[in-house]
Amino acid sequence: MQKTLLIVEDEDILREIVKDYLLNEGYEVLEAVDGNEALAIFEEREVHLIILDIMLPELDGWSVCRRIRKSSNVPIIILTARVDEDDTLLGFELGADDYVTKPYSPPILLARVKRLMESRYAYTGELSNEDILTRNGIHVHFPSRTVTVDEEKIGLTHTEYEILTYLMQNPGIIITREQLITKIWGYEFAGDDRTVNSHIRNLRHKLGNKANSIVTVIRAGYKFEGKA
Missing domain, CATH: 3.40.50.2300 (Response regulator)
Incomplete structure (x- = not known):
């Protein structure tokens, strides 16, 4: 289309x-x-x-x-x-x-x-188990790019969604701000750490009582904590 x-x-x-x-x-x-x-x-x-x-x-x-x-x-x-x-x-x-x-x-x-x-x-395929990711009460449905928290749908921007899914796909692993910038925006992006911090702040606000799933690691970056 x-x-x-x-x-x-x-x-x-x-x-x-x-x-x-x-x-x-x-x-x-x-x-x-x-x-x-x-x-x-x-x-x-x-x-x-x-x-x-x-x-x-x-x-x-x-x-x-x-x-x-x-x-x-x-x-x-x-x-x-x-x-x-x-x-x-x-x-x-x-x-x-x-x-x-x-x-x-x-x-x-x-x-x-x-x-x-x-x-x-980009998604055009059939639904499979790999199209659904759930951790710590946060549920991501990749085909529709829908995110729910404790079964309540929340509205994320494209960038917030990309950051959340990247962190959730790498639970317990520290992701640096530089890694996020490269993954989400690409090497040509001219932003800095404050850009990432701004998006993380917005994302946490929308996650409500699940905001603590995204943990700040001082002088390192962020990581996602929570069970599948």
Whole structure:
């Protein structure tokens, strides 16, 4: 099935360049030039990934991301011309999965899109025992990417889901922040430890009474503790 991407960018030239790259890869592309238009399109159409500029007229990207995360875990890549790390962390705290700093290379952005799309929508096989993982009352159903805690479904972003499953698949093993960055974002990612910490904090909050399943190992990283 053809996947639909939404580009939210008020600079016409940049939007057209990115659109051409995505069309050449076989994606359907929707466009919005401001935050309000983006939300209207998102409510009307099925969207599989959003490329979201932060500096937008009428309604900024932070607000758009915040509103979308109230009802959807669709992958979001934020575009920002800001270099302040606090701004980037804010995007992650609001639920963004990745970010690209302007000026950027369209092929690099395309690579980020493809990575997210392939990991988010790759499953096509039949259900088997390997498609289900349960530890410490946390249940992961890989085909639907559904996570439940004590039989109650919780909503995770793409990145939160990837971090949780990686830790759960390696119980008791210390996973460094560098390993998480490489596994989740790739070698080209320019983020730092605070990026990982932000996602772990959000993930623990959503896990509720199972938050202590993710243990911080000081000056080392994180590990998952809990029985199958």
